[in-house]
Amino acid sequence: MARVALVTGGTRGIGAAISKALKAAGYNVAASYAGNDEAAAKFKAETGIPVYKWDVSVFDACAEGVKKVEADLGPVDVLVNNAGITRDVPFHKMSLDQWNAVMNTNLGSLFNMTRQVIEGMRARKFGRVINISSINGQKGQFGQVNYSAAKAGDIGFTKALALENAKGGVTVNAICPGYINTEMVQAVPKDVLEKAVIPQIPVNRLGEPEEIARGVVFLASDDASFVTGSTLTINGGQYLQ
Numbered sequence: 376m377a378r379v380a381l382v383t384g385g386t387r388g389i390g391a392a393i394s395k396a397l398k399a400a401g402y403n404v405a406a407s408y409a410g411n412d413e414a415a416a417k418f419k420a421e422t423g424i425p426v427y428k429w430d431v432s433v434f435d436a437c438a439e440g441v442k443k444v445e446a447d448l449g450p451v452d453v454l455v456n457n458a459g460i461t462r463d464v465p466f467h468k469m470s471l472d473q474w475n476a477v478m479n480t481n482l483g484s485l486f487n488m489t490r491q492v493i494e495g496m497r498a499r500k501f502g503r504v505i506n507i508s509s510i511n512g513q514k515g516q517f518g519q520v521n522y523s524a525a526k527a528g529d530i531g532f533t534k535a536l537a538l539e540n541a542k543g544g545v546t547v548n549a550i551c552p553g554y555i556n557t558e559m560v561q562a563v564p565k566d567v568l569e570k571a572v573i574p575q576i577p578v579n580r581l582g583e584p585e586e587i588a589r590g591v592v593f594l595a596s597d598d599a600s601f602v603t604g605s606t607l608t609i610n611g612g613q614y615l616q
Contacts, residue, residue, distance in 0.1 A: 378452040379403045379450060379451050381404075381444055381492075382394045384457045388557035389587050390457040392587065393591045394406045395588070397453070397592060403449070425448075427440050434486075454492050455505045455591055456489065458484055459480060462477050469521065478521060482528040482532070493540070497545060506549045507550055510551050510552065510554070514614045541603050541604070548606070550587060550607045
């Protein structure tokens with residue numbers, strides 16, 4: 376029987392690539408999303424992957440959403456915490472709402488989502504939790520104190536949860552993408568990308584969403600059973616840690 380994978384933020388950008396790659400690898404995939412109904416409907420029509428709408432920053436919404444997924448597909452074996460937002464502004468101008476929105480979605484969602492599935496994973500003695508962090512959680516970024524703090528928190532969450540569950544067949548890992556060719560990056564003016572961003576990347580190009588997805592497929596597989604508490608850095612050499 377195929378394993379069940381749930382990808383948050385799974386209908387656009389990196390998340391969509393992850394959902395498609397996991398389906399191609401034989402998983403029964405569910406993709407959650409927060410607000411863009413049109414993009415979600417298009418994704419579902421193109422891929423056949425079922426989509427579910429809820430706000431990952433709200434614990435009760437996550438509990439209800441996961442119950443729906445498990446009622447439709449079965450217990451979640453692989454959770455990919457991919458959903459994320461930005462509210463970029465220098466810290467001395469940042470509002471509490473801008474701080475909380477990013478922290479609750481980009482870090483709080485890891486608790487909200489993983490808490491729904493971890494007991495089942497432990498009971499079945501198999502599980503994969505894969506957290507999509509960011510290069511900016513490793514190196515920091517001007518205008519992203521909230522985002523960088525949350526993404527750094529993702530890495531700490533990953534390491535601690537990995538230690539708690541290592542003996543039970545449940546692995547917990549993080550991936551830190553660099554600058555990836557998604558809608559968010561494409562919104563940056565072309566001359567800025569060519570003059571200020573790409574020259575900082577030693578391989579001299581943006582990453583592709585599928586390159587992150589291949590990392591997720593590996594970490595979700597049986598071949599990665601000895602990999603836990605790790606951070607897989609996929610950034611073209613831009614930041615070496």
